[in-house]
Amino acid sequence: MLDERDLPWLAEPLAQLRDHPRSHALILHGGAGSGQWELAWRVAQAWLCENGPGPCGECPSCHLTVAHSHPDLKVLMPEATQLALGWSDAGDDGDSEGGEGGKSKRKPSREIKIDAVRAAIDWAHTSSGRGRGKVLLFYPADAMNVTSANALLKTLEEPAAGTRLLLCVDDPERLLPTVRSRCQRVRLEPPDLAAAEAWLTRQGVAGAAALLRASGGEPLAAKALLDEGLDATVWGQLPAQVAQGDSRALAAMPLPRAVRVLQQVCHDAMAQAAGGAPRFFMPGQVPLGAEIAGLADWSRELARVARHDEHPWNAPLRVEALVAQAQRVWSAG
Ligand SMILES: [Zn+2]
Incomplete structure (x- = not known):
């Protein structure tokens, strides 16, 4: 331990x-x-x-x-x-x-x-x-x-x-x-970002800064993402895939993780639409141009699914539907 x-x-x-x-x-x-x-x-x-x-x-x-x-x-x-x-x-x-x-x-x-x-x-x-x-x-x-x-x-x-x-x-x-x-x-507060990044880098983690964004600055959570196969490159590609309606990478994840990722994409898209900066992804990774009202609807749907995450048998279909909704939001923007 x-x-x-x-x-x-x-x-x-x-x-x-x-x-x-x-x-x-x-x-x-x-x-x-x-x-x-x-x-x-x-x-x-x-x-x-x-x-x-x-x-x-x-x-x-x-x-x-x-x-x-x-x-x-x-x-x-x-x-x-x-x-x-x-x-x-x-x-x-x-x-x-x-x-x-x-x-x-x-x-x-x-x-x-x-x-x-x-x-x-x-x-x-x-x-x-x-x-x-x-x-x-x-x-x-x-x-x-x-x-x-x-x-x-x-x-x-x-x-x-x-x-x-x-x-x-x-x-x-x-x-x-x-x-x-x-x-x-x-x-218990997460360590400051520089210390967390230095620690992850010492552990041999590449792309520590991106993974820390993904995990709200928590270093053990960042390391756990890697254990799930989510490295910094895969992470950075997810928002564009979602905006294009490509759900393959997400459908392979456990449903709670997939929904959490979609919530993070949605958060950053809303922040950008309001003129702010992304928090969970690097600047430039979340495509611009999503329609704001559609993002709000998508956000509510994600919250609803997040509250009922105990149905693993239809997880891939659920993720597909959530990603399809995202694609509509981006194409309407
Ligand atoms: Zn002792």
Whole structure:
């Protein structure tokens, strides 16, 4: 796993979260593509480190954390997130999803289950194994449904002595107001553009500037685009293809990604139509001349599809229709 030595922009937020005066209930938000998970995990390690203000990486606690077997750390994440991160919990006792077997047959859960939350609350009230308090990490915290979040309220209000809760979420608005009001918030900002570009270039990424535009300045997200086969050249050609009604490159992507790309093309086309500069693509890559009213309609349609992205079977047709709409917008302009 990457740590703040690999991701130098995390050092400052790590110190800020680690030394936060009200660290018993914190929300870490933003920075999903800038190392939010890596940061949260390091903060938990630092809180438990026996040679603070760590993490030192060498004490027994640090070793236990790295081995996912620290008795005073509990990470609550949905099964789907565990699979995506390759996370396994060596001390698994509360969130084994009922152990009904046949896990590979059903779709991995995207929820943090109420049973796991209840077990974690009980666990927080047992005594600390290594005497440095306990840490409960929720990733992502908006994977709790209303019932689970409500079950947590009392613990957020009056945590068991020495227990700290860290709730990670992209957008804090996705948490219940009652949860938000009981926590202090810290936002992870993307690194400044020059630092992000230098880091990506050191990682051997060509066209870092273009990929950073594509990913809102978030370097890990920029790197993930490459892993999906979207290099800077392919990225730069997408707007012209869309304007010409060519949906082939987009139809090969997962639907949420394709819709997101179309929203970025639409955003930049609208910005240019209003006399502004593009944000997600390089100047000159988004064709001029799209018709403004048509762009507004297209934007609404994209937002509608983005809200219902769970139908992979008709994804290529959906993308084709969205691109056809774009072509009409450009040819009408
Ligand atoms: Zn340590």
